[in-house]
Amino acid sequence: MTIATTRPETILGDTAVAINPDDERYKHLAGKQVIVPMVNRVVPIIQDAYVEVEFGTGCLKVTPAHDMNDYEIGQRHKLETIDVFNDDGTMGEAAGFYLGEDRFAVRKKIVKELEAKGHIVKIEDYRNKVGRSERTNAIVEPRLTKQWFLDMKDLAATALKAVDSGEVTFYPKHFWNMYYNWLNEDNVRDWCISRQLWWGQRIPAWYYGEEVFVAETEAAALKMAREKTGKDLALTDLKQEEDVVDTWFSSWLWPISVFDGFETQEELKYYYPTSVLVTGWDIMFFWVARMIMTGYEYGGELLGEDLAKAKGIQPFNDVYFTGMVRDEKRRKMSKSLGNSPDALTLIENYGADGVRFGMMSSGAAGNDIIFDAPIDKETKAVLNESQLCAQGMKFCNKLWNALNMLKGKEVADKPASEENKMAMQWLEYRLSQTVEEVEDHFKTYRLSDALSALYRFIWNDFCSWYLELIKPASGEPMDKETYDRTIDYFGEMMIMLHPFMPFITEELWHNMKERADGEDCVISQYPKIKAYDNTMLQNMEHVREMVTGVREIRNKNGLSPKEAMAVYVKKTDWSEALYTKSGYLGVAKKMGNLSDLQFTETDVDSTVSFVCGTEEYAVFLEQTIDVEAERKRITKDLEHQKGFVNSIKKKLSNERFVNNAPAAVVDKEKQKLLDGEARIKILQDALNNLN
RNA sequence: GAGGCUGUAGCUCAGUUGGUUUAGAGCGCUUGCUUGACAGGCAAGAGGUCAUGGGUUCGAAUCCCUUCAGCCUCACCA
Numbered sequence: 078m079t080i081a082t083t084r085p086e087t088i089l090g091d092t093a094v095a096i097n098p099d100d101e102r103y104k105h106l107a108g109k110q111v112i113v114p115m116v117n118r119v120v121p122i123i124q125d126a127y128v129e130v131e132f133g134t135g136c137l138k139v140t141p142a143h144d145m146n147d148y149e150i151g152q153r154h155k156l157e158t159i160d161v162f163n164d165d166g167t168m169g170e171a172a173g174f175y176l177g178e179d180r181f182a183v184r185k186k187i188v189k190e191l192e193a194k195g196h197i198v199k200i201e202d203y204r205n206k207v208g209r210s211e212r213t214n215a216i217v218e219p220r221l222t223k224q225w226f227l228d229m230k231d232l233a234a235t236a237l238k239a240v241d242s243g244e245v246t247f248y249p250k251h252f253w254n255m256y257y258n259w260l261n262e263d264n265v266r267d268w269c270i271s272r273q274l275w276w277g278q279r280i281p282a283w284y285y286g287e288e289v290f291v292a293e294t295e296a297a298a299l300k301m302a303r304e305k306t307g308k309d310l311a312l313t314d315l316k317q318e319e320d321v322v323d324t325w326f327s328s329w330l331w332p333i334s335v336f337d338g339f340e341t342q343e344e345l346k347y348y349y350p351t352s353v354l355v356t357g358w359d360i361m362f363f364w365v366a367r368m369i370m371t372g373y374e375y376g377g378e379l380l381g382e383d384l385a386k387a388k389g390i391q392p393f394n395d396v397y398f399t400g401m402v403r404d405e406k407r408r409k410m411s412k413s414l415g416n417s418p419d420a421l422t423l424i425e426n427y428g429a430d431g432v433r434f435g436m437m438s439s440g441a442a443g444n445d446i447i448f449d450a451p452i453d454k455e456t457k458a459v460l461n462e463s464q465l466c467a468q469g470m471k472f473c474n475k476l477w478n479a480l481n482m483l484k485g486k487e488v489a490d491k492p493a494s495e496e497n498k499m500a501m502q503w504l505e506y507r508l509s510q511t512v513e514e515v516e517d518h519f520k521t522y523r524l525s526d527a528l529s530a531l532y533r534f535i536w537n538d539f540c541s542w543y544l545e546l547i548k549p550a551s552g553e554p555m556d557k558e559t560y561d562r563t564i565d566y567f568g569e570m571m572i573m574l575h576p577f578m579p580f581i582t583e584e585l586w587h588n589m590k591e592r593a594d595g596e597d598c599v600i601s602q603y604p605k606i607k608a609y610d611n612t613m614l615q616n617m618e619h620v621r622e623m624v625t626g627v628r629e630i631r632n633k634n635g636l637s638p639k640e641a642m643a644v645y646v647k648k649t650d651w652s653e654a655l656y657t658k659s660g661y662l663g664v665a666k667k668m669g670n671l672s673d674l675q676f677t678e679t680d681v682d683s684t685v686s687f688v689c690g691t692e693e694y695a696v697f698l699e700q701t702i703d704v705e706a707e708r709k710r711i712t713k714d715l716e717h718q719k720g721f722v723n724s725i726k727k728k729l730s731n732e733r734f735v736n737n738a739p740a741a742v743v744d745k746e747k748q749k750l751l752d753g754e755a756r757i758k759i760l761q762d763a764l765n766n767l768n
Numbered sequence: 769g770a771g772g773c774u775g776u777a778g779c780u781c782a783g784u785u786g787g788u789u790u791a792g793a794g795c796g797c798u799u800g801c802u803u804g805a806c807a808g809g810c811a812a813g814a815g816g817u818c819a820u821g822g823g824u825u826c827g828a829a830u831c832c833c834u835u836c837a838g839c840c841u842c843a844c845c846a
Contacts, residue, residue: 631811
């Protein structure tokens with residue numbers, strides 16, 4: 078029989094030849110025996126499904142001592158195991174030949190010997206992967222040795238139950254799948270805790286010949302050995318295991334040992350279980366699962382019955398898995414690859430808060446972080462640049478300038494205008510809404526969402542809308558009430574932003590007003606969620622949309638924002654209520670730079686119209702209107718609205734929808750239809766008016 | 769080989785129990801704005817057959833399956 082091998086020296090340890098049970102070529106040889114060359118050992122021909130018919134010659138030499146799969150085959154077929162090597166990789170006594178010679182040298186010698194005896198059929202170049210030591214790059218090949226294992230069956234079941242029952246919660250929760258897949262009883266493997274290293278904690282097992290004694294101390298082991306053997310043994314008669322335990326074997330004690338909990342339980346009783354573990358999902362099994370196992374193993378005993386019952390014995394309540402930071406080629410950033418930017422240089426370029434902003438805003442929960450530091454194509458070096466960090470830096474700049482503007486205003490002792498009162502009320506509501514939103518994101522560890530909600534609120538609502546609204550005309554002072562309240566809002570924003578950007582927020586906090594000693598942003602009371610008026614928020618949103626409409630018409634017609642414009646609004650109950658009773662007129666005029674906002678019941682000449690919600694507006698233009706461009710614009714919008722209305726009509730004419738969907742959903746669709754039809758009517762009118 | 773995750777705008781990503789006016793943000797891009805906070809800025813705009821093909825449902829970016837692509841973990845190539 079012809080066999081193929083890349084390690085001829087292991088032939089000396091072969092104890093069988095295996096074939097696939099379905100291989101027609103060799104079927105008739107099953108159960109017979111062959112003679113291994115050189116050692117002239119008679120070994121059986123066995124059938125095993127592991128052997129691939131297509132691979133190699135289809136005949137597999139089986140060396141249980143020097144190949145993991147061969148070992149398993151050996152177990153299945155009760156084969157003899159012959160270890161042909163010494164500890165240092167030279168040939169051992171069991172090999173029978175070349176005693177004490179290095180295995181790589183022997184590999185060549187054996188080929189020659191086989192050739193001389195006429196056993197070689199052919200030699201071909203073959204590329205295969207060779208295992209190497211991470212530390213020394215030495216070639217590592219399997220050899221059967223004694224190792225210590227931890228039985229995982231019960232521990233795995235405990236760890237699974239902890240997460241399944243909700244005593245430990247994963248964020249994001251889809252990591253449960255990976256966790257389950259690894260730990261379920263069909264897949265879990267016993268944990269090999271032996272490590273062949275010269276540092277670490279030596280496994281506390283002592284040998285006396287074939288006997289082994291596991292004990293806390295050497296003395297205890299000796300006592301056990303004496304009792305067992307009945308001999309008057311000395312310490313020198315015992316030999317301690319040379320392997321050390323896997324590093325994770327002590328790391329899994331961390332939730333307890335960090336509080337010195339095995340020695341004294343005072344701190345442990347206070348802190349254990351901790352609220353959240355923040356870590357990467359790549360060490361879910363190495364560390365997270367195993368910490369959970371030890372928590373349940375020792376927690377009850379250490380905490381005492383009452384506390385255990387009250388607080389639980391899980392090491393932590395939540396696990397927040399962060400994403401892996403990767404480079405633009407999606408490789409994990411690591412020291413060995415040298416593909417990470419230099420943090421200190423990044424900080425020099427963008428500021429610490431800028432870098433924090435960049436990291437956190439790109440870290441959506443559980444997903445990988447593709448950090449945008451580009452790689453130089455020529456030198457392959459990572460550039461210490463990042464658009465995300467630049468965004469953070471610009472945000473700092475924005476905050477600084479916003480306060481700068483406020484502080485630069487002269488403050489006068491006069492009452493706040495109606496528009497300012499309205500603006501402040503609105504901002505207060507928007508702030509409360511934002512507190513609520515951010516709180517919600519924190520609860521579910523959506524840190525990037527929390528940050529971006531704050532970013533948008535501060536930049537778009539506070540700076541672009543609110544500050545512009547309360548900003549007095551040039552040369553005019555700001556009233557004291559508006560100034561003071563605005564500083565207070567600013568302070569609240571700094572408190573909320575502080576966890577993300579601690580440096581600038583603390584700085585501005587102290588710059589904005591006199592603070593007493595110890596009155597620092599970092600320890601200030603976080604804003605509480607307060608009720609807010611949704612109608613007011615929606616009304617203001619309508620005004621903002623209207624202003625955008627006016628600005629767009631200015632833009633398209635090449636008109637300066639400084640030029641005040643007359644705007645008409647079709648008189649409806651709603652528009653009248655908004656601009657007179659609710660008093661948004663001043664807000665609209667100031668923000669849109671309107672010379673006037675008049676109600677009208679008919680179409681006005683020389684105007685360009687636009688729709689906002691279901692209200693119709695028209696802007697008066699002194700120049701000739703480009704009728705063709707207007708027709709195009711309105712027609713495009715009209716087509717869109719018609720498509721929209723049609724899709725809803727289709728839905729509503731479907732009896733099964735009307736009968737099966739919840740009433741609220743059907744009502745909403747009906748309202749959408751009405752609104753859509755109202756908009757179509759306005760657009761249609763505007764189009765007719767053009768003609 | 770086993771298992772898992774992900775495919776949404778040029779890029780990086782949101783879209784939470786299926787129904788918020790036929791999909792959102794930031795960056796980038798286009799256009800217009802230089803002197804009272806900020807050009808590291810302001811305003812507006814363009815840009816998407818939600819990878820593919822099927823299914824479930826009154827209704828799918830969202831749930832299920834197919835295919836394709838990318839990534840990860842574990843094992844391993846005689």
